[in-house]
Amino acid sequence: MKNTNIFLIIVLMLVSFLNANSMLDNLRINGFVSQGYIYSQENDYLVKGSQGGSSELNELGFTLSKQLSPKLRVGFQLLSRDYGELGNNETKLDWAFADYRWKDYLGFRFGKVKTPLGLYNEGRDVDMLRPTVFLPQSVYDEAYRSYLVAYQGVGLYGSLPLMDYGDLEYNGFLGNMNLDKEDLPMRDLLDLANGLLSSLSPDQTTYIDMLCEDFHGASIFYNSPYYFRVGYSFFNFNGNAYTPNINIQSNIDLYGVFADPTDPTTYTPIQAPIKSYGNKPFELEVKIPNRRAISFEFQYENFTLATEYLQETLQVNTDINFPVNYYLAADSAIFNTDHVKFDELYDRDDEAFYVMASYTFFEKYTLSGIYDHIELKKQKQLALDANNKPFLADMLPSVPNKLDHRTDIGLGIKYDVNFNWTIKAEYHAVDGIYRAYSDLLEGVEEDTLEKDWSYMLTKVSFNF
Amino acid sequence: VKKVILGTVLLLMSVVCFAGDFIIIANKSVGESLISKADVKNIFLGKKSTWSDGSAINAVILKGGDVHISFLKTAVKKSKSQFNTFWKKAIFTGTGTPPQKFDNEKAMLDYVAKTPGAIGYVSANMIDDRVNIIKLN
Numbered sequence: 001m002k003n004t005n006i007f008l009i010i011v012l013m014l015v016s017f018l019n020a021n022s023m024l025d026n027l028r029i030n031g032f033v034s035q036g037y038i039y040s041q042e043n044d045y046l047v048k049g050s051q052g053g054s055s056e057l058n059e060l061g062f063t064l065s066k067q068l069s070p071k072l073r074v075g076f077q078l079l080s081r082d083y084g085e086l087g088n089n090e091t092k093l094d095w096a097f098a099d100y101r102w103k104d105y106l107g108f109r110f111g112k113v114k115t116p117l118g119l120y121n122e123g124r125d126v127d128m129l130r131p132t133v134f135l136p137q138s139v140y141d142e143a144y145r146s147y148l149v150a151y152q153g154v155g156l157y158g159s160l161p162l163m164d165y166g167d168l169e170y171n172g173f174l175g176n177m178n179l180d181k182e183d184l185p186m187r188d189l190l191d192l193a194n195g196l197l198s199s200l201s202p203d204q205t206t207y208i209d210m211l212c213e214d215f216h217g218a219s220i221f222y223n224s225p226y227y228f229r230v231g232y233s234f235f236n237f238n239g240n241a242y243t244p245n246i247n248i249q250s251n252i253d254l255y256g257v258f259a260d261p262t263d264p265t266t267y268t269p270i271q272a273p274i275k276s277y278g279n280k281p282f283e284l285e286v287k288i289p290n291r292r293a294i295s296f297e298f299q300y301e302n303f304t305l306a307t308e309y310l311q312e313t314l315q316v317n318t319d320i321n322f323p324v325n326y327y328l329a330a331d332s333a334i335f336n337t338d339h340v341k342f343d344e345l346y347d348r349d350d351e352a353f354y355v356m357a358s359y360t361f362f363e364k365y366t367l368s369g370i371y372d373h374i375e376l377k378k379q380k381q382l383a384l385d386a387n388n389k390p391f392l393a394d395m396l397p398s399v400p401n402k403l404d405h406r407t408d409i410g411l412g413i414k415y416d417v418n419f420n421w422t423i424k425a426e427y428h429a430v431d432g433i434y435r436a437y438s439d440l441l442e443g444v445e446e447d448t449l450e451k452d453w454s455y456m457l458t459k460v461s462f463n464f
Numbered sequence: 465v466k467k468v469i470l471g472t473v474l475l476l477m478s479v480v481c482f483a484g485d486f487i488i489i490a491n492k493s494v495g496e497s498l499i500s501k502a503d504v505k506n507i508f509l510g511k512k513s514t515w516s517d518g519s520a521i522n523a524v525i526l527k528g529g530d531v532h533i534s535f536l537k538t539a540v541k542k543s544k545s546q547f548n549t550f551w552k553k554a555i556f557t558g559t560g561t562p563p564q565k566f567d568n569e570k571a572m573l574d575y576v577a578k579t580p581g582a583i584g585y586v587s588a589n590m591i592d593d594r595v596n597i598i599k600l601n
Binding site for chain 2: 063065125
């Protein structure tokens with residue numbers, strides 16, 4: 001919180017200075033702050049020690065925007081958040097872009113822009129935009145936020161009127177993304193990469209970084225005149241995790257040697273422990289070839305019903321591409337290979353679905369109910385066969401029941417004190433622990449987690 | 465003459481009112497005298513930003529009150545809470561600038577009267593000849 005406060009104080013001083021010098025005409029200044037409390041039973045959730053209660057649950061945002069002309073708007077938002085092990089109140093640039101709206105049916109955005117995915121992804125960090133403290137975590141997973149939340153690049157958008165039949169809204173984007181090493185996908189990846197690297201280079205401390213140079217997607221929504229909207233959205237993520245050059249040393253089983261590496265006919269099968277040496281970067285390719293959602297929202301007077309269905313595929317491939325010289329123990333022969341490739345190290349499919357209903361009564365009170373389910377549909381991982389040849393093994397049968405799904409049923413109430421203040425409280429009963437952040441809780445083994453557990457949340461939010 | 469004008473205004477009011485409790489008004493610069501319900505909704509949700517002559521639309525709203533709630537329910541098809549949430553989302557995701565708000569109908573009427581491209585709504589008894597009345601087709 002310390003860094004956040006200092007940074008925001010500087011920003012506020014800057015704003016005051018600009019305001020005093022009449023440089024803020026038409027400038028919009030908005031912000032929000034929220035503080036929550038979580039208490040869980042049977043398992044810790046999101047925050048280590050949440051079974052004893054924790055207030056490590058807050059968000060703080062500061063937004064500036066200015067309409068430079070009827071067609072051009074610029075702005076940015078600073079965001080600081082603490083979700084247990086995530087965020088830790090480091091202030092980050094949440095979004096910052098220029099929006100040029102050429103026509104109502106075609107506009108362009110340049111910069112860092114919130115990813116248009118499903119009904120709520122763009123506004124996922126702003127507490128007062130939703131009736132509950134957490135959005136349905138099967139689709140809007142907080143631990144996987146960094147690869148969902150924003151792209152850096154160019155987007156296009158527009159609204160196409162359909163006369164008396166409503167309108168079509170669309171978004172498309174192409175760009176790249178910064179990834180947070182503390183987020184769960186990165187931690188999973190680090191575990192995977194380090195496991196592989198430790199077998200190749202046991203004596204070295206490995207360092208791994210990750211880039212996503214290709215992130216693209218689109219969404220289209222039909223807004224009906226009859227109180228509902230329905231849409232489809234998807235994105236495709238292609239990232240690379242890599243190390244700087246590392247020395248590879250490993251005992252491996254060799255299947256054969258060439259007396260003359262340039263002559264394939266000189267190959268002789270053999271199986272013997274040998275040493276390998278190399279000095280090359282190590283790369284993992286991380287892909288989300290499919291993350292697609294079908295969304296439906298119905299709003300009539302004070303009642304809102306929202307439901308979404310999501311499919312996601314995660315693939316981690318490696319291309320261990322280092323021309324190494326393999327020496328037999330007696331150094332009697334040299335085997336050259338320039339390409340060792342495992343097509344897929346890890347391949348996982350998830351399906352998720354939720355229904356969220358809310359009803360506002362007496363203008364200020366909103367009662368909400370959620371049914372939220374996520375399920376592991378496929379999980380394959382690199383394994384070795386009897387001949388030590390790599391293959392992609394189906395790991396699903398060995399996954400314990402409590403680890404292959406999570407069903408969260410929640411009930412909550414929101415009290416809108418006024419336009420600026422909101423108070424929420426809710427209770428969730430959960431069956432299963434799949435993607436329930438256990439990796440975030442250092443020292444917690446999934447085997448030790450309870451299948452049936454629950455959590456309660458309260459949160460107070462202020463916005464201006 | 466005043467009686468004729470008043471009679472004309474009252475006649476128009478009977479045509480343009482949603483449930484008889486608000487009238488859509490626009491600055492004299494606005495060429496449109498007819499507008500569809502879909503366009504009204506799109507204007508106040510920021511999806512339609514220009515009039516048919518290409519000039520910019522400047523939509524304005526009331527902060528609260530019965531006229532505001534009635535307008536949102538009938539023309540925008542949203543509750544006050546849903547409308548506020550819609551625009552808060554636009555603010556905090558950078559995707560839009562909400563309509564300017566006014567404390568009362570008098571202030572809104574004055575603003576619409578003097579601001580080119582402006583569109584708003586007031587109750588029937590607030591109408592005067594400084595603004596155009598826009599009918600729904």
